[in-house]
Amino acid sequence: MRDTLDFADDFAKAIGNCRELYRAYDEWLTELKNRPMWSPQTVDGWPPQRVDGRRIPWKLFRRAADQMRGFDSPFDSPGLYLWGAEEINPRKIGMTTKTLRKRISGRYVPSLRGGDPKTLCQCLLAVHYEKELREKGQEDFTAEDRARHKQTTEASRRNGAEDWAFHGTERIWVTILPMSGSEEYLRGMEGLLQDAARSWNKDHGHRPLVND
Numbered sequence: 001m002r003d004t005l006d007f008a009d010d011f012a013k014a015i016g017n018c019r020e021l022y023r024a025y026d027e028w029l030t031e032l033k034n035r036p037m038w039s040p041q042t043v044d045g046w047p048p049q050r051v052d053g054r055r056i057p058w059k060l061f062r063r064a065a066d067q068m069r070g071f072d073s074p075f076d077s078p079g080l081y082l083w084g085a086e087e088i089n090p091r092k093i094g095m096t097t098k099t100l101r102k103r104i105s106g107r108y109v110p111s112l113r114g115g116d117p118k119t120l121c122q123c124l125l126a127v128h129y130e131k132e133l134r135e136k137g138q139e140d141f142t143a144e145d146r147a148r149h150k151q152t153t154e155a156s157r158r159n160g161a162e163d164w165a166f167h168g169t170e171r172i173w174v175t176i177l178p179m180s181g182s183e184e185y186l187r188g189m190e191g192l193l194q195d196a197a198r199s200w201n202k203d204h205g206h207r208p209l210v211n212d
Contacts, residue, residue, distance in 0.1 A: 004176075011189060024196075039060075056175060058172050075176065079180075080093060080095045081175065082177070095187060126165040129165035130169055
């Protein structure tokens with residue numbers, strides 16, 4: 001099993017070579033698929049302390065991140081993150097120049113403050129959407145329906161919540177890719193991996209990324 005940071009190095013070496021970047025991205029996804037989903041219990045010999053380089057169910061993100069608090073925690077690094085559904089169905093690639101812990105905890109996973117949908121993070125917005133969206137189907141989810149579910153003025157958060165609701169919130173996970181560098185470098189790497197992910201999703205019959 002390869003170290004997560006090896007893939008950050010592979011992506012950096014592949015800059016300027018789309019084919020090589022696609023190959024490295026595909027290898028990263030294969031590695032994610034071959035590792036068990038993170039669990040608070042040991043799974044297939046993988047103890048809960050081994051968090052990075054694994055898919056983390058969104059409901060368990062805070063618990064997983066807490067397993068690695070302290071010096072050199074990958075969650076306390078800047079870098080990229082990948083949201084996915086099911087086994088391996090990439091849905092969104094993002095980046096942060098702060099810490100992965102702060103970015104994902106601040107925007108995506110819950111610290112629920114009451115039941116008002118306007119206070120919900122993206123994952124709980126998806127839960128809020130899910131029943132109606134899955135009952136109607138996305139094709140019949142009208143502009144009026146979306147207007148009633150307009151919990152935030154931020155379109156990207158609404159779009160992400162709708163996509164995750166469509167795929168089923170119980171099947172949504174996230175993984176992190178710690179990566180150092182300037183904001184310009186991280187944004188550039190985010191864009192390159194998004195390009196590779198678009199091609200990969202198309203080749204594997206998946207829906208476009210939420211980023212699109």
